[in-house]
Amino acid sequence: QITLKESGPTLVKPTQTLTLTCTFSGFSLRTSGVGVGWIRQPPGKALEWLALIYWNDDKRYSPSLKTSLTITKDTSKNLVVLTMASVDPVDTGTYYCAHMDYSSFTFDYWGQGTLVTVSS
Amino acid sequence: EIVLTQSPGILSLSPGERATLSCRASQSVRNSYVAWFQQRPGQAPRLLIFGASRRAIGIPDRFSGSGSGTDFTLTISRLEPEDFAVYFCQQYGTSPFTFGPGTKVDIK
Numbered sequence: 001q002i003t004l005k006e007s008g009p010t011l012v013k014p015t016q017t018l019t020l021t022c023t024f025s026g027f028s029l030r031t032s033g034v035g036v037g038w039i040r041q042p043p044g045k046a047l048e049w050l051a052l053i054y055w056n057d058d059k060r061y062s063p064s065l066k067t068s069l070t071i072t073k074d075t076s077k078n079l080v081v082l083t084m085a086s087v088d089p090v091d092t093g094t095y096y097c098a099h100m101d102y103s104s105f106t107f108d109y110w111g112q113g114t115l116v117t118v119s120s
Numbered sequence: 121e122i123v124l125t126q127s128p129g130i131l132s133l134s135p136g137e138r139a140t141l142s143c144r145a146s147q148s149v150r151n152s153y154v155a156w157f158q159q160r161p162g163q164a165p166r167l168l169i170f171g172a173s174r175r176a177i178g179i180p181d182r183f184s185g186s187g188s189g190t191d192f193t194l195t196i197s198r199l200e201p202e203d204f205a206v207y208f209c210q211q212y213g214t215s216p217f218t219f220g221p222g223t224k225v226d227i228k
């Protein structure tokens with residue numbers, strides 16, 4: 001059974017760095033073809049794809065946020081970390097992590113999401 | 121970056137009716153790598169369709185997907201009460217793996 005869960009601060013001040021952790025079970029990031037991605041959703045708005053890390057440490061980023069995002073993995077602890085530098089109030093929203101693999105090549109299992117508010 | 125446009129923005133229908141949702145890409149999507157997600161209020165998105173037409177595990181057969189190139193469609197043959205939700209398409213053929221703005225299916 002695949003599960004993912006996001007954790008991190010609920011409130012961050014503008015210009016600070018946001019660090020989110022995705023802890024997962026039921027799969028391994030050592031397995032060929034597996035990846036974990038991050039997606040966010042401002043309140044009442046659409047989904048926005050942020051970043052993806054693959055089992056081989058290949059990484060993909062949204063071009064509009066590439067300079068501020070870093071995605072890393074710890075395969076021994078079954079977690080993926082996303083950091084976002086210099087946050088702004090427009091970064092307020094629910095942040096999801098999700099699993100992908102070669103069975104669908106897209107996000108088939110999602111975490112419940114974590115709401116992050118950026119405000120002074 | 122491939123931009124996805126979904127139409128209509130809101131679809132007002134009654135239970136039992138057929139829903140047809142459109143997703144158009146700004147350029148051809150490689151391998152028809154288009155997915156559809158359902159999102160109910162307060163919940164995470166759920167994968168319905170991948171590869172334009174393949175149902176994900178556990179998805180009822182009233183959901184079907186079609187299309188290729190730049191035009192894709194999600195069809196719900198007979199709406200059940202739990203189908204009233206927001207639906208997003210996504211292309212994952214070319215990074216960045218963009219999402220569309222969504223179509224809300226609400227009760228008429």
